[in-house]
Amino acid sequence: MPKVYIVNKSAHDFKEAESFGSVEFMTDGRLNRFNINDMHRKVTDALRNSKEEDYIVPCSLNVLNSIACAVFAVKHKKLNLLLFKEGRYAEGKQQKDCYLKRNIVFE
Numbered sequence: 001m002p003k004v005y006i007v008n009k010s011a012h013d014f015k016e017a018e019s020f021g022s023v024e025f026m027t028d029g030r031l032n033r034f035n036i037n038d039m040h041r042k043v044t045d046a047l048r049n050s051k052e053e054d055y056i057v058p059c060s061l062n063v064l065n066s067i068a069c070a071v072f073a074v075k076h077k078k079l080n081l082l083l084f085k086e087g088r089y090a091e092g093k094q095q096k097d098c099y100l101k102r103n104i105v106f107e
């Protein structure tokens with residue numbers, strides 16, 4: 001079963017992401033947006049045992065997402081994302097929140 005690497009543990013409900021694999025948080029709480037070396041160390045450590053079928057859920061700081069995606073792409077020559085899509089009203093009904101799978105192959 002794939003792992004779902006969530007870039008930062010926050011107050012968001014990530015329950016729906018669990019349907020794609022076991023959830024693992026790469027960082028937790030507030031981060032210094034300018035301390036990119038620390039972010040790189042944390043992300044590299046979190047992705048140490050990642051496999052090419054795993055996913056990344058981008059959230060939190062843009063720079064942290066960029067680092068996480070870059071580390072994953074360099075390691076696996078591909079990037080698998082789970083993108084959160086908020087449910088909207090359509091035809092008078094509330095649609096459910098969900099995650100969309102997207103991937104890019106770098107070869």
